[in-house]
Every structure is written in C-alpha cells, then in structure tokens.
Amino acid sequence: MQEGACDPGLYDFQPYRGRAPIQWPGDKKVAVWVAPNLEYYEIDPPAHPKRKAWTKPHPDVVGFAHRDHSNRVSHWRMADVMSKHGFPGSVSLSVALCQHHPEIVADAQARGWEFFSHGIYNTRYAYEMDEGQERAIIEDSIRTVREATGQTIRGWLAPALTHTPRTLDLIAEYGLDYTCDLYHDDQPQWVKVKQGELVSIPYSLEVNDHYGFFVYNMSGREYADTLIRQYERLAAEGGTVMCIPLHAYLIGQPHRIGPFEEALRHIAEDGRAWIARSGEIVDAWRAQQ
C-alpha cells in the first residue's frame, strides 16, 4: 500500500457494471466457500500498545472459555454439519493451534480442508511490528502449517484483522497468492503489490457469524435466513463469490447449529453453487484473467 497516502492504493477502481463475465466450473453461478476460523486465544497474552486482548483483567473467564468452547465442543459440531452437506472448509488458522490442539488441525486435514494463516494467535496483533517481526510471523506460519499438515499456505487473514502497511507486499513476496482482508468486492480482484501477484478473494464481514450474532444481534434463524438471502442474490447475479466465515464457538452453539444446517442444505440442494475451497476459487479466477 501507499503508506500515509489518503488512498492506500490497494487496487484500481473497477465498476461492477460491464465487467467480463466470470465462468465457474460446471457452469455454476456462485462460488461458495466456507471459512471456519480455527483459533487459539491466549488466556494471559502480553500487552500490545494498540489493542487490549481482553476487556477484563486476566483471566477473562467468559471471553476465554467462550473461545475454548470451539476447541472442546463446537468444532466437531460445525465440521460434521459442513461435511454432511459437502462443504469443505478453508481454514483461517491461528497456527499455534498446531501445537496446542493438533487433534483439531488433524481433523480439518482429514476432512480435506485447506489452511491459510490467521497469525500465530488471535491474541497477538501485527500493528507496529517492524519488517523483521512481520517476516518472522509469516515464516512461522508457513513452517508451522507445513510441518503439521504438509500443506503450503497460499492465503492470509491478518491475526484479529491487524495489519501493517507492508503486510500485503510481504505475503506476496513469500509466494502467498490470496488475501482475505479486503472487502471491496463480490468477485476476486488483483491487489497491487511490490512483487509477486496477489488476489483479493471475497471474505465477508457482513455475513460473518460474528457480525450476525454480535453486531446485528441476530437469532440463529435470522442468521440462517441472511445466508440464504445472500446466496440467492449472488447466485442470481452470477460469476460471484460468497464466503461464509465462521467461528465454531458462535455457529456451533446448540441453538444456532440447526438453522445453520438448513442454510447449508438449501445452498447444497439449489444446484447453482460451486462449493469449493479458497485456493480453487483463486485458481479458477486467475485462469480467466
């Protein structure tokens, strides 16, 4: 990005109207990917000058235990529903989960899910890192996921969505080819980087379960209905991408998972969805550029 400039210079303006149509495999209308965030939040992380990890003095029992629900209970609940309806995950991974709870990483790997990095922990923020520090977390991410799964990560979702002005340039330099941090489009787009090639794949804040339940305060059924409306519109327009970003400790609560399963069933049975992993969507789009 252009550090300090009023326009960060991440991409060129590209109006939605008049774009060359995008074709998805099998003549499907909308590429649908599900992005479970598999995270580890530290109970007592070091302080960061720009952001507090927890609102209460440590231990923030509800804050920590709520996230821990993912790793004891709801990961499997969420993953079983996804597998049942044919949705692989593209995992936004706190890579230290490979050390803390390797069983969860192994479960995702066994289900054929793709991994990309969401930083080391969701309680370690990138703001104010120098270049060496940022290189260290990128190299750590690549190495840790490779050792745990054999996969070479291709994507990045910044830890707790914290960035520096050089993050996108650096991940592209290391050969990563997609970012989930930009929300400017419903189709993949090129991102301007110093070297290498980087694609922005549509992730979503708006239909992220965190926004659904803690910004818009929806019930489980309202959130499921939101997903179906998002899907129906994007399928009708065609050549689009729909991401469903999830956190097991939210979507995997017992009062929400049933309605969520119905939304997945709806999308899977509709016939217009290309249900894919993030890397496959990036490849299919790049092949048409």
Place this chain on the structure above:
Amino acid sequence: MSLDPSYLDYPKRQYGYDHDLYGWSALHERSPIYWPDGKSVAVFLCVSLEWFPITPSDTPFRAPGHMQTAYPDYRHYTARDYGSRVGVYRLLDAFAKAGIKASFATNSTIAERYPALVSDIVREGHEIIAHSTDMNGTIASGMPVEEERTLITTTLDTLERATGARPSGWLSIARSQSWSTVDLLKEAGTRYCCDWVNDELPYRFRNGLINLPLNHELSDRQIITVQQQSVDSYVQSMGDAFSWLAGEAERFGGRMLPLHITPYIMALPYRIDAFERLLVDLSNRPQSWFAKGNAIVNAWEQQS
C-alpha cells in the same frame, strides 16, 4: 516502529492449554453419560437472585444490570427489586405447575433481606447456589486474595445460616473469576462452580473442583437484554437447542441444556406466558430431565 522483541516469544506454545487450571478433552470423544430414567437431555434451570445496592461499586468492576444513572438511581434499583418481589413468584408458580425443580443462584444478602423468599424456595424443593454477597461482590484478578476469600466464605456462611444447608455450588457475578477463585472455592468446601462456559457437560479442574457449565449464550440476559431479541425468539432458540442436543445425544450420550433465567428479565407480565409455554413444551419432550445443578453433578460424578 517496532514491538518489544518479547512480543514474539511464545513461552506457553505447547500441547494443551497455556494454563494449568484444567486439561483439554473433546466432548464427543468422552464416554457417554446416561441420565436417570433413560433420559438423554438434562435441563439445568438456573435462576439468578440478585440484590443491587443503590450505591454501586466499581471495584473490581460494576456488575451487569447494576445502577446506571447518577445517584439515586430509583429506576434500576426498583426494577431489579421487582424481580425478587414479583417475578420470582411467577417463576416459582410456573415451576410448581410444570413439576420442575430448579437451582437459584442467590446473593447471600437476598437470604438476609428476604428470608421468606428463600424459605419458600427451599421448601418447594429447589437448590440454592451461592452467588456472592450482593451485586457489589464482583471478583477479578487484582483484588486482594484475602478479600476474595472472605467474600466467598461470608457468602457460604450466610446462606448456610439462612437455609440450614451449605450450598455445594457457586456462580460468580458475570461468571468473572480471578486466578485464585478456583482454589479458593475448593478451599471453602465448594463442590462445583458454574462460571466456565467452555463445555456442555461437567468436567473437573485439576484441583478437583467441578465445573457445571452454564452457557451465557443461552441466558435471557444475553438473548433478550444484550441481543434485544423478543421472548418468542428466545423460546424458539431454546426449542431449537433442545432438539439439536436430543439428536446429538442419540450418537454421543447424555447432553445438557442450561437455561439461565433472571426474574427481572424473564418474569415480566409480557414475557412470562411464553416462558411458561417453553417449560411445558420442554418438560413434555420424552428426552428431558429437568434437574437441579447438584443432581446433574451427582449423576455425572457417579459415571466419571
């Protein structure tokens, strides 16, 4: 610009947790639990009985639901007291009608101020869970350990005097603990706490204290007060939750649905009918076992 180099040190990046309070275990891999009489979903109904002094304390933090205006905040003081005068009796009647036994997480000051209420609760067969002294009795790291120890023992002693029995369970205000709480509760003879929302069945801390999870996401405070959902939406969500857990129980063994109720929230005239219908619906489902916290802990402990 640069962060302190220690920010990239991860001394607790290791197998399991970055703390020693309890060990890791995945719910679906544990041996199945069987509830009494072949039931598969235990419904843990926990009612909070809270007394908010009109002189709120912010040390260590102000409790959720506490005074909000400049002193004197008549509106919140009285609206909270409504729960202990009117609302709780609507709940007691509803429980009696549905044949349900519940747990009442009770500030010990409630027992001192409203002994008639507490004796009604005990006489009708419900459990008293200790819930601090009053709503100024919050806990968080930073408060002196001796002060926290006194808060816990005062609560238990007062409730024991008032009810004739020492509570075996504990619920912290806002489920907020310090690093010392788990050990202090054990030291005070408490058998279980309800503060950690990371699981859906009881489990043990390393020191032997049991956690009986009381999911805050399913509480009336979270769904109705925080998320501003209607009572009808709340009822629908609890029905959905029960249905899901009953299905899961067929594969994995007994499950538990915690209903955390606040009289001044749920027992208002325009909400209570829908809640009564929920109780009837759930108690009529063939899988349901409505049980007090200590009964669930007993059944679990016999199998664990």
